[in-house]
Amino acid sequence: MSIERFRCFFTPICDGCETELPAEESFMDAVEAKRRAGWKTSRDEGGEWVDLCPECAKAESMSK
Numbered sequence: 316m317s318i319e320r321f322r323c324f325f326t327p328i329c330d331g332c333e334t335e336l337p338a339e340e341s342f343m344d345a346v347e348a349k350r351r352a353g354w355k356t357s358r359d360e361g362g363e364w365v366d367l368c369p370e371c372a373k374a375e376s377m378s379k
């Protein structure tokens with residue numbers, strides 16, 4: 316899962332390029348912020364959550 320917890324803030328970070336969204340005060344707000352920004356969340360082969368910004372999601376969908 317790639318929402319980093321920093322003190323009392325949650326910051327979505329892209330697993331592709333490490334772009335960050337502004338910190339949110341709750342996990343749910345961070346999830347909502349990702350959705351609003353068009354980020355894509357999926358699980359990799361190992362069951363780990365992977366968050367991708369729109370740019371990386373586009374690159375990934377083209378590579379498949």
Ligand SMILES: [Zn+2]
Nearest residue numbers: 329332368371
């Ligand atoms: Zn990215």
